[in-house]
Amino acid sequence: MKLSLDWMNDFTPIKDVPLEDILKKIAASICEVDGVEDYFSHLEKVVIVRIESLEKHPQADKLQVAQVTDGKNKIQIVSGAPNLKVGDLVPLAIPGAELGDKKILESELRGVKSSGMLCSEKELGLSEEDAGVMIINDEDAKPGLVLREFLGFRDLIFDIDNKSITHRPDLWSHFGFARELAAQLGLQIKFNPLETNWEFSKDISSPKVKETEYAHSYYSSAIEGIQIKTSNAKVRSRLKKCGVRVINNVVDVSNYLLLEAGQPTHFFDSDKLQAQGGIELEVDYAKKDESFPLLDETSPKLDPEILIIRNSKKGVAIAGVMGGAETAVDPSSKKVILESAVFPREFVRKSIRKTGIRSESSVRYEKGLEATTTLPIIKRSLNLLKENGCPDIKASLPSGYIHTADKKVQIEVSLDFLNRKLGTEIDKSVSDSILKQLSFSTEWKGDTVTVSVPKYRHNYDITIPEDIVEEIGRTLGYASIPVRPLVSDVRPPTRNFSRELEKNLKRAFSQILGYNEVFNYSYASSKDNSFEEETKDSIKILNAMPDEQAYLRTSIYPSLLKNVRLNSDRFEKLKIFEFGRTYKKAEEPLNESKWFVWAASFGRKSNEKDLNVLETDFLEIRSGVEKVLRHLNLREFEWKIEGKSYFHPKASLAILVSGKKVGELGYAHPAALDSADIKKRVILGKFDFGSLLEVWTQDRNKNYFIPPSHFPQTEIDLSLVMDIGESSSKFSELAIQEKFPELQDVRVTVVFTGGNLSEDKKSVSYRFKLLGQDKNLTQDRIKEITDRLIQIANSAGYPLR
Numbered sequence: 001m002k003l004s005l006d007w008m009n010d011f012t013p014i015k016d017v018p019l020e021d022i023l024k025k026i027a028a029s030i031c032e033v034d035g036v037e038d039y040f041s042h043l044e045k046v047v048i049v050r051i052e053s054l055e056k057h058p059q060a061d062k063l064q065v066a067q068v069t070d071g072k073n074k075i076q077i078v079s080g081a082p083n084l085k086v087g088d089l090v091p092l093a094i095p096g097a098e099l100g101d102k103k104i105l106e107s108e109l110r111g112v113k114s115s116g117m118l119c120s121e122k123e124l125g126l127s128e129e130d131a132g133v134m135i136i137n138d139e140d141a142k143p144g145l146v147l148r149e150f151l152g153f154r155d156l157i158f159d160i161d162n163k164s165i166t167h168r169p170d171l172w173s174h175f176g177f178a179r180e181l182a183a184q185l186g187l188q189i190k191f192n193p194l195e196t197n198w199e200f201s202k203d204i205s206s207p208k209v210k211e212t213e214y215a216h217s218y219y220s221s222a223i224e225g226i227q228i229k230t231s232n233a234k235v236r237s238r239l240k241k242c243g244v245r246v247i248n249n250v251v252d253v254s255n256y257l258l259l260e261a262g263q264p265t266h267f268f269d270s271d272k273l274q275a276q277g278g279i280e281l282e283v284d285y286a287k288k289d290e291s292f293p294l295l296d297e298t299s300p301k302l303d304p305e306i307l308i309i310r311n312s313k314k315g316v317a318i319a320g321v322m323g324g325a326e327t328a329v330d331p332s333s334k335k336v337i338l339e340s341a342v343f344p345r346e347f348v349r350k351s352i353r354k355t356g357i358r359s360e361s362s363v364r365y366e367k368g369l370e371a372t373t374t375l376p377i378i379k380r381s382l383n384l385l386k387e388n389g390c391p392d393i394k395a396s397l398p399s400g401y402i403h404t405a406d407k408k409v410q411i412e413v414s415l416d417f418l419n420r421k422l423g424t425e426i427d428k429s430v431s432d433s434i435l436k437q438l439s440f441s442t443e444w445k446g447d448t449v450t451v452s453v454p455k456y457r458h459n460y461d462i463t464i465p466e467d468i469v470e471e472i473g474r475t476l477g478y479a480s481i482p483v484r485p486l487v488s489d490v491r492p493p494t495r496n497f498s499r500e501l502e503k504n505l506k507r508a509f510s511q512i513l514g515y516n517e518v519f520n521y522s523y524a525s526s527k528d529n530s531f532e533e534e535t536k537d538s539i540k541i542l543n544a545m546p547d548e549q550a551y552l553r554t555s556i557y558p559s560l561l562k563n564v565r566l567n568s569d570r571f572e573k574l575k576i577f578e579f580g581r582t583y584k585k586a587e588e589p590l591n592e593s594k595w596f597v598w599a600a601s602f603g604r605k606s607n608e609k610d611l612n613v614l615e616t617d618f619l620e621i622r623s624g625v626e627k628v629l630r631h632l633n634l635r636e637f638e639w640k641i642e643g644k645s646y647f648h649p650k651a652s653l654a655i656l657v658s659g660k661k662v663g664e665l666g667y668a669h670p671a672a673l674d675s676a677d678i679k680k681r682v683i684l685g686k687f688d689f690g691s692l693l694e695v696w697t698q699d700r701n702k703n704y705f706i707p708p709s710h711f712p713q714t715e716i717d718l719s720l721v722m723d724i725g726e727s728s729s730k731f732s733e734l735a736i737q738e739k740f741p742e743l744q745d746v747r748v749t750v751v752f753t754g755g756n757l758s759e760d761k762k763s764v765s766y767r768f769k770l771l772g773q774d775k776n777l778t779q780d781r782i783k784e785i786t787d788r789l790i791q792i793a794n795s796a797g798y799p800l801r
Contacts, residue, residue, distance in 0.1 A: 001172065008178040047146055083135070093118075227249075290302045501693050554583065560598075561678060598685050
């Protein structure tokens with residue numbers, strides 16, 4: 001947002017304050033300033049001159065020698081401009097002026113002295129017009145005037161960071177910002193545009209306004225005696241300095257008011273409204289796909305959630321966003337209808353989002369404006385129209401309504417509360433003085449004050465006691481608050497085991513196993529929410545969202561499958577994880593669950609038939625999960641076969657730690673991959689974070705230390721034949737269940753198919769590590785264990801190969 005220092009000076013004597021002090025106060029107590037521009041400072045050495053005579057250049061046919069005067073001195077200029085005429089007032093850049101990258105110097109052109117340059121509008125940076133020298137036709141123009149001062153450009157323009165004032169709708173105008181600066185700098189308000197008067201005419205019929213609940217306030221007034229012409233120099237220069245295009249004196253007044261007081265207004269052509277069947281205005285919702293041409297020459301199809309202004313049931317404007325072209329003011333307009341209204345900010349925000357139109361008016365409406373300004377703005381608008389080329393206007397009594405006229409906000413705050421929050425020791429008089437300086441009313445009872453918030457700040461800005469603390473703190477200046485040591489004991493914070501486990505899991509998967517973390521939205525489609533199981537407990541998002549984001553997710557697997565699909569063409573091997581939440585309709589705390597979910601793809605196509613390769617991939621992921629559990633000091637874990645509809649029926653396991661199920665692992669079911677449009681095998685797994693946290697909290701400090709044995713380790717290798725589709729873990733589990741005291745570990749070393757084996761069989765080689773704690777393993781004991789393992793294998797139907 002751009003603010004003119006000259007314009008703000010209309011309301012408070014801000015020019016009397018050094019610029020450095022103004023900038024310090026704004027930065028310390030109000031908002032951020034992106035920069036200050038000395039507006040069109042290059043025009044300081046451009047003066048208005050009158051052409052007194054013209055002669056052809058003796059050495060050049062296309063050049064002329066002009067004698068010009070600034071009212072005191074005669075100056076000779078050589079120019080090639082084709083539009084020079086004796087008597088015209090034109091701008092002259094004198095020696096020393098800098099126009100862009102061009103520096104003006106005393107010079108000779110073909111032997112004739114030239115003391116400056118006559119300039120076009122493009123050369124001056126005023127427009128793209130470059131057909132000839134700029135001709136100044138304004139009756140107030142006189143030779144000798146500095147062009148910058150004549151155009152009203154001798155000014156400083158503040159570039160305010162919009163993000164820093166989103167919570168302060170009262171600052172989105174010159175008067176609002178000047179009022180705040182006056183309060184912070186201890187200046188007086190010398191002019192309030194919202195306190196101007198106007199005598200309305202009873203001879204003019206007021207427009208009909210139908211009251212609805214869709215506007216906080218809506219007023220309109222009929223105005224006669226309109227003359228469409230160019231705005232006066234002050235209005236033109238101020239609009240241009242703030243980056244607003246000049247149109248005509250009526251439309252310019254609406255834009256001027258927006259920048260001056262922060263209240264949008266709109267002018268309708270009265271005759272065009274009348275031609276629609278009479279003038280009867282109302283705020284209403286649009287009908288589905290309703291459309292009418294707008295001022296930006298578009299005709300968007302509107303949504304039923306968009307507010308519009310209707311006249312005699314016909315749409316004429318999108319409320320708070322943009323007016324319609326069919327009822328716009330044009331050069332032939334003689335009568336207008338002035339609209340002054342405040343619409344609920346949530347409605348305007350919805351209209352911006354659905355139409356994609358973001359106007360200067362809608363930017364202010366979406367912040368939340370104060371409704372009681374609508375009538376004062378009408379009076380100020382009429383005064384501006386009278387000053388800006390419409391001296392004979394008459395206006396009807398405003399008709400309309402306001403719903404929030406009696407709204408009041410009062411907040412009770414104690415001195416103790418203020419000082420504890422700020423770390424100060426301010427007394428009653430200081431705090432009372434600051435509050436009154438900021439236009440708050442106060443009523444004290446002892447050391448407690450009831451603060452009445454001014455109307456222009458009570459909508460969304462000042463609502464709780466902490467807001468009063470902030471007002472006093474920023475006015476005092478946070479830098480002035482003394483730094484004091486803490487008086488309370490510094491104690492170590494309570495350990496957050498949930499956060500610790502989360503960090504440990506992320507660190508283990510990323511740094512030890514080489515996974516990459518992903519982040520996904522918590523939105524899902526109805527189809528996604530049926531991934532794990534059909535559910536009627538999905539939470540639908542109330543605000544309109546696309547179908548693929550209409551619900552809060554009940555499973556994280558679909559999100560990871562989308563990540564795999566997006567990246568599988570870019571990476572041959574892909575391993576990702578996400579720590580996130582799922583949601584369902586239930587009482588707290590059952591309505592929300594935390595999960596640590598992972599997915600891995602090794603580039604194997606979905607029709608891969610080499611089971612050895614697939615099993616090797618699966619064992620790699622399973623071993624990685626076991627490594628993470630050991631890293632968490634969870635050693636008492638086991639895997640159990642457990643069928644899930646979204647896992648392949650022959651590759652689905654549950655993870656149990658200390659007898660409690662904490663997670664699962666499996667190959668994604670081919671149907672799930674087809675649904676996600678994935679052509680490669682994907683291994684999925686997850687930890688139920690709540691269950692894992694419960695086990696880890698209990699067992700994280702458990703001591704599994706076993707003194708190292710003094711005796712050598714022995715290994716037994718067995719190769720067994722089993723069905724090709726059977727899990728190799730079954731025999732491992734049977735061996736572990738036997739509880740040999742010497743058995744330290746059992747692992748699958750080789751899976752073999754082919755050779756002399758039939759197509760439906762495979763050979764699985766197991767390695768058993770044996771270690772005696774108190775004595776050497778004898779050959780007899782080794783043979784005894786080996787024989788027992790063979791018996792177990794034969795009993796389970798696994799013959800030796």
